Amino acid sequence: MQILRNIASIAYVEWLTMTRDKFLAAVVFGAGFFYLSLFGLVYCSAILTDIPVAVVDQDHSPASRELVQKLASNPRLDIVSYLGDSQEMDKQLEANLVRAGIVIPKNFAKDIASGNPVRVQATVDGCNLIYAYNLRKAILDINRSVGTDIMASTLVGAGIEPARAEDILKSVQFVSESRYNPTYNYVNFLYLLLVIIAVQQTCLLGEGLTLAREKEQNTWVQFALSPLRNVEIFIGKVLPYYLVLLANAGLVLAGAYIFLKLPMHGNLLLLWLVFAVFALAIVGLGYWISSCCRDTAQATMVICLFNLPMALGSGFTWPHASMTPLVKYIGYLFPATWMTHATRAITMKAASWEVVWTDIVILAIMAMFFVSGAVISTRKIRSVPD
Amino acid sequence: MTPLRAIAGIMYVETLHLLRYRTQAFIFLVIPLLIFVFLAGVYWDQVILHIPTVILDMDHSPMSQEIIQGVEAHETLDIVGYATDYDQVQYWLQTEKARVAIVIPEDFDRKASRGEPTRILAIIDGSNMVFTNVATAATGEVVNHLAANLRTNLMLSQGLLTDKVRRILQAVQFPIGARYNPTFNYAYFLLFGLGLYILQQTYLLGMATVISREREQGTWIQYQVLPFGRGAIYVGKLLPYLVVGLVQAGLIFLLGARVFGMPMHGKLWLLFLVTATFLLTVSTFGILVSGCTSRVNSIRFTMVMAMPSFILSGFTWPLDAMHPIARTIGECLPLTWYLQAFQSITMKGAGWGVVAPHIFNLAIITTVCFVLSLRFIKKTDRPPYRLIARVYPLLGKPANRYANW
Numbered sequence: 082m083q084i085l086r087n088i089a090s091i092a093y094v095e096w097l098t099m100t101r102d103k104f105l106a107a108v109v110f111g112a113g114f115f116y117l118s119l120f121g122l123v124y125c126s127a128i129l130t131d132i133p134v135a136v137v138d139q140d141h142s143p144a145s146r147e148l149v150q151k152l153a154s155n156p157r158l159d160i161v162s163y164l165g166d167s168q169e170m171d172k173q174l175e176a177n178l179v180r181a182g183i184v185i186p187k188n189f190a191k192d193i194a195s196g197n198p199v200r201v202q203a204t205v206d207g208c209n210l211i212y213a214y215n216l217r218k219a220i221l222d223i224n225r226s227v228g229t230d231i232m233a234s235t236l237v238g239a240g241i242e243p244a245r246a247e248d249i250l251k252s253v254q255f256v257s258e259s260r261y262n263p264t265y266n267y268v269n270f271l272y273l274l275l276v277i278i279a280v281q282q283t284c285l286l287g288e289g290l291t292l293a294r295e296k297e298q299n300t301w302v303q304f305a306l307s308p309l310r311n312v313e314i315f316i317g318k319v320l321p322y323y324l325v326l327l328a329n330a331g332l333v334l335a336g337a338y339i340f341l342k343l344p345m346h347g348n349l350l351l352l353w354l355v356f357a358v359f360a361l362a363i364v365g366l367g368y369w370i371s372s373c374c375r376d377t378a379q380a381t382m383v384i385c386l387f388n389l390p391m392a393l394g395s396g397f398t399w400p401h402a403s404m405t406p407l408v409k410y411i412g413y414l415f416p417a418t419w420m421t422h423a424t425r426a427i428t429m430k431a432a433s434w435e436v437v438w439t440d441i442v443i444l445a446i447m448a449m450f451f452v453s454g455a456v457i458s459t460r461k462i463r464s465v466p467d
Numbered sequence: 468m469t470p471l472r473a474i475a476g477i478m479y480v481e482t483l484h485l486l487r488y489r490t491q492a493f494i495f496l497v498i499p500l501l502i503f504v505f506l507a508g509v510y511w512d513q514v515i516l517h518i519p520t521v522i523l524d525m526d527h528s529p530m531s532q533e534i535i536q537g538v539e540a541h542e543t544l545d546i547v548g549y550a551t552d553y554d555q556v557q558y559w560l561q562t563e564k565a566r567v568a569i570v571i572p573e574d575f576d577r578k579a580s581r582g583e584p585t586r587i588l589a590i591i592d593g594s595n596m597v598f599t600n601v602a603t604a605a606t607g608e609v610v611n612h613l614a615a616n617l618r619t620n621l622m623l624s625q626g627l628l629t630d631k632v633r634r635i636l637q638a639v640q641f642p643i644g645a646r647y648n649p650t651f652n653y654a655y656f657l658l659f660g661l662g663l664y665i666l667q668q669t670y671l672l673g674m675a676t677v678i679s680r681e682r683e684q685g686t687w688i689q690y691q692v693l694p695f696g697r698g699a700i701y702v703g704k705l706l707p708y709l710v711v712g713l714v715q716a717g718l719i720f721l722l723g724a725r726v727f728g729m730p731m732h733g734k735l736w737l738l739f740l741v742t743a744t745f746l747l748t749v750s751t752f753g754i755l756v757s758g759c760t761s762r763v764n765s766i767r768f769t770m771v772m773a774m775p776s777f778i779l780s781g782f783t784w785p786l787d788a789m790h791p792i793a794r795t796i797g798e799c800l801p802l803t804w805y806l807q808a809f810q811s812i813t814m815k816g817a818g819w820g821v822v823a824p825h826i827f828n829l830a831i832i833t834t835v836c837f838v839l840s841l842r843f844i845k846k847t848d849r850p851p852y853r854l855i856a857r858v859y860p861l862l863g864k865p866a867n868r869y870a871n872w
Contacts, residue, residue, distance in 0.1 A: 104767060112771060119775055122793035129788055174646060176821045177811065183641075198637040207648025208814045210656045211783055214600040217643055221607065224641040231638045239635070241625055245582075249621045254586040255610040257603055260560060262593030267784065270596040275778075282774075286767075378763045379490050382672055385770040386498055389665060389777075393509050398597055399653065403515055408508030429594045430561045 087309055091317025098294070099287060099321055109287040109322070113329045114336075116279045120272065121341055127268040129215045131159035135170050135179040138163065142190035148201070151227060152183060157219035174204065180212045181205045183220075196235050211267075218265075261344075261429045268341050273428065274397045276333050277421050278388055281363050284326040285384045288367030291318050292462070293380040304463065311459040315452070319364040326360045347427035351434060355423045358444045362416040365451030372458035397421045419443045470699045477690075477703025484680065485673065485707060495673040496711065503662040503719050507727045510654035515601045517545040521565035523556050524549065528576030534587065534613055538569060543605040556590070566592040567602045582621050597653070647730070647814045655730055657783070659813065660806050662719050664777040667749055667802055670712050671769040674753025677704050678844065679762040697841065705750050712746045713739075732816035741812065741822060744829045745805035751836035752801070758844030776802045782810075804828045 100106050136152065138145050153160050161179060164170050170182035184202045192199045205216045229250055236246035262269045295301035304314055331353075337343040367384075374380035393399065394412035401409045412418050423440035426432035486492050520538060524531045538544050547565055550556045559565040570588040578585040589606040593599050615636055622632040648655045681687035690700050720738070724731035756772075757765045778784070779797040786794050786803070797803050808825035811817035 104764060108767070108771070116775055119793060119796070120778060122790035123778055123784060123797075125790045125793075126788045129785070131787075175811070175815050175817050177807070193638065196631075196634055196638070198634055199639050201639065201641045203641050203643045205643055205645045207645030207651060208656065208810050209783070209785065210600075210648070210651055210653065212785065213645050213648070213651060214596075217604065217645075218600075220641050220643055221604075224639070228639050232635055235635045235638055236622070239627055239631060241622075241627075245625065248582045248584070249618055249625070251584045254584060255589065255607065255614065256586050257589045257591065257606060259593035259599055259603070260590050262596070262599070265593065265596065265599065267596070270594070375490070376763075378676075378766050381763070381766050381770065382491065382494055385672075385774070386494065386502070386665075386668065388774065389661065390502055390505055393506060393661070398595065399509055400515070400595070400597065402517070403510075403512035405508040405511035408505060408511070411505070412509075425594055426561070426563075432561055436562050 084310075084313060087313045088317040088320065091309070091314060092320040095291065095318050096321045098291075099325075105287055105290065108283055109325055110329075112286070113279050113283045113333055117276060117333050117337070120275050120279075121337070124268045124272060125341070127266045127341075128264055129211065129267070130156050132157055132181065132212055132216060132219075133161040133179045134158045134216075135162045135164050135173050135182045136160050137165070137167050137170050137182065137184045139166075139187045140185050140189035144190035144193055145185045148185060148189075148227065151223055155219050155223060157215055170204070174206055177206075179206075180209075181216045181220075193231055196238070215265075269344055269429065271398070272337060272341060272343055273425055274392060274395070274421055276330070276337060277359075277417055277424065278392045280326060280330045280333060281359075281391075281417060282384070282388050283329065284322055284360070284363050285367045285370070285387070286381065287325075288319060288322040288364050289371045289374070289380040289384045290377045291322075291368065292371040293374045293377045296462075297376045301462070311456050311463070314459055315368060315456050319368055319455075322367070323360055323364050326363065327356060330356050330360070344429050346429065346431035348431075348433065351437065352424065352427050355420065355427065355437065355441060355444070358441055358448055359416055359420040362444055362448040362451050365448060365455045366416070368455040369451060369458050372455065372462050391415045391417045394418065395421050397425070416444060416447050419447075470695050473693065473695050474699050474703040474706070477700060478706050481677070481704050482707045485711075491672070491676070495669055496715075499662070499666045499669045499715055500718060500722070502665045503658075503722065506658055506661050506665075507654070507723070510658055513652045513654040514650055515597060515653070516543055518543055518567055518598060518602050518605070519547040519565045520544045520567040520569065521556060521559045522546055522549050523551075523553065523568060523570045525573045526571050526575040530576040530579060530613075530617075531571045534569070534571060534609070537609040537613055538606075541605055541609050543601055544609070560590065560592055563592070566595075566598045567606060569606065579617055580620075601651075654727065655814065658727065659719075659723055659729060659809065660780075660782045661777070662723065663716070663806065663809065664780075664802065666712070666715060666719065667776070668770070668773055670708065670746065670749055671753050671773050672766060673708055673711075674750055675757050675765040675769040676762050677708075677754060678757040679760060679765045683762050701754065705747075705754075708750060709743070709746055713743060716742045716746070729813075731813050733812035734818070737819060737822060738809070738812050741805065741808045741826060741829075744826055744833070745801055748801040748805075748829045748833040748836070751833050751840060755836045755840040755843070758840055776800050779803070780806050782806045799832070801829055801832050804832075 098105070099109055134152070136149055138149060149160065152158055162173060164173070167182070167184050170179070170184070173179045174182055182204045184204075186200065186202075189199055189201075203220045205213050205220075207213045232250055233243075233246050236249065237243050241249075259265060292301065295304065334343070334345070338345045370383060371380055374383060394408060394415060395418040396404075396412055401412060404412065419440040423437040423444075426437050485495065522535055522538065524535065535546070539546055544567060548559070550559065550568070553570070556568045556570065560568055568590040570590065572585060572587075575585050575587070587610055589610070591599050591602045591606070618636060619632050622635065623629065627635075645651055678687060681690065693700065720731065723729040753769060756769050759765070760768060779793060779800060780803040781789070781797055786797055789797065804825040808822045811821050
């Protein structure tokens with residue numbers, strides 16, 4: 082009973098510190114929402130449409146104009162300039178005015194009518210692959226539909242019955258399905274990673290200061306000399322952050338589900354379990370970092386530099402299999418790696434316990450490791466030098 | 468003492484300060500390069516190869532074998548197993564044992580050779596778009612090749628001549644060339660951008676303490692009484708950071724271009740000019756923040772402000788596709804213009820004409836930050852007593868306590 086009372090009073094003091102320091106309160110309670118609303122505004126359209134494209138029509142025939150209309154009617158493309166020659170197109174590509182250029186060659190209509198092969202050259206700006214992939218997909222779609230039409234008319238022209246010609250062209254249909262994310266939605270792909278990293282960072286930024294602040298203000302001596310046990314100090318100090326992290330994560334995910342239509346297919350209880358284990362690992366890590374840092378400034382710097390390597394080393398976007406082995410194994414050491422993997426499987430793929438248990442077990446091992454490290458570090462810094 | 472000697476003296480003191488705090492010096496000097504190397508390790512393969520693929524062959528015919536061979540031969544797809552039923556395919560996709568599944572239906576061979584419509588289904592894991600984009604293209608190539616062969620046979624059986632068939636099949640083609648990045652190389656796309664973002668972060672960390680540290684230690688007032696004006700003080704305080712920042716940027720370019728094989732076209736002097744302007748902009752922002760708050764708060768503030776800058780910069784998800792609010796914020800950030808200019812120079816070999824507007828934008832941001840910093844930098848850490856003395860009477864509170872200030 083006394084233990085619980087001790088923990089409660091330490092947690093209460095920590096809660097007071099957290100809520101009274103304006104900046105800290107802003108970071109712990111507000112920063113996650115701030116970032117994620119901002120990122121929500123960034124990715125709100127989710128699907129890239131109206132990419133600026135230039136067309137060089139060297140043919141000026143009804144057939145070429147029809148093709149241009151087909152290009153213009155594709156929602157991904159927005160034809161912003163009609164140019165006379167391909168040098169102008171190169172200039173516009175270089176100046177980022179357009180992201181792709183399509184050159185319809187001279188004699189386009191004549192060649193099609195006489196059945197000669199025609200090449201419509203499409204040049205895509207490869208610098209930003211988000212543009213490039215979308216453009217490639219759009220152009221391939223147009224190629225398929227235009228090609229089929231023209232082939233059908235040529236086949237009929239070659240003396241084959243229209244019904245037979247259609248059969249030939251539809252003989253093999255290729256259906257490509259993007260499972261779990263049929264519209265190539267960017268929010269569904271990336272937002273979960275941002276949620277996890279933002280929630281993790283705001284918790285670390287709060288938690289990471291707890292001991293550093295005490296050391297800075299020389300209030301640590303009270304703990305150092307008190308008869309409290311290390312575990313009690315640890316639990317009392319991390320409890321407020323742990324609860325706030327879980328609350329933040331829940332609210333942010335609910336917000337993302339409501340406003341950004343983030344998929345949430347799986348078992349919510351399982352999702353909650355993953356978050357609970359992950360949060361334990363994070364508060365342990367934060368406390369440990371805090372015990373190693375000299376002051377709050379140092380702790381802030383160290384924590385802030387973690388986020389990018391953690392986000393990209395997690396294998397959430399670029400897969401682990403395509404990293405160099407050393408970096409891959411470093412990536413395995415981040416809790417976020419397993420966390421993002423498990424949450425994506427649960428929310429997007431409705432994965433069950435059998436699929437994500439390895440992630441949860443690894444997170445639990447990490448949590449145990451960080452928590453014991455944190456408790457031991459308390460002992461170390463409590464020993465007052467003579 | 469001439470202003471030049473004063474500047475040199477301030478520079479010397481600043482360098483000493485920079486090196487005094489070991490953690491901060493380490494973060495400022497070494498971390499950007501370390502993280503850059505780490506990121507190069509992340510994007511080591513540069514393009515995605517060997518996507519695990521599962522095949523569900525319900526036909527077991529020569530033609531389905533042909534498809535399987537086509538998948539095997541494709542460098543991007545790796546067959547990791549053969550499923551026996553659809554549930555197994557589902558399970559493999561869900562557990563990420565496979566990212567792509569190709570389903571060949573029953574009677575595929577029979578129907579296809581008779582010319583009856585039939586379809587091949589490729590299921591691609593859409594949860595990670597890095598895979599999705601590559602796998603969609605790869606499966607399309609394999610199946611289109613097969614479909615072309617099949618159509619050829621069907622047309623030949625209709626009595627058309629080989630040459631005629633070839634011409635029909637190739638009636639219209641849209642060859643797609645990705646200019647500046649023909650292999651859709653992911654590292655070309657991201658590596659430098661991320662590396663420079665980290666450089667911005669560490670640079671800001673260094674700058675954030677330039678003035679706040681002095682004020683905290685009560686030494687800022689000494690600078691205030693120097694007879695050289697703020698210009699000389701700022702120049703002296705900035706130069707060491709600017710030089711280090713430029714050297715680091717140079718090392719990142721060198722590492723990226725020579726060791727990791729990133730493209731580096733364009734004129735070097737232009738790259739140097741843009742980088743220097745960018746670092747100057749970031750410096751003035753750092754000074755502004757540093758001059759307004761305490762040391763800890765300026766570190767926190769710069770970090771919190773700068774953290775989302777990469778996502779807002781439009782380097783990956785384009786500015787045009789953002790909500791106007793996010794877009795406006797993005798356009799106020801120096802990183803946005805720098806990364807655009809950097810990409811234009813290194814990947815497209817762009818000249819002054821293309822880059823000049825970006826440099827101009829950077830210059831505007833610098834000026835705004837500089838003017839604000841002249842206006843708002845606090846001289847001491849005392850509360851703004853004069854202001855309090857004026858405002859308190861308005862609120863009906865006694866102001867005489869502050870009358871002495």
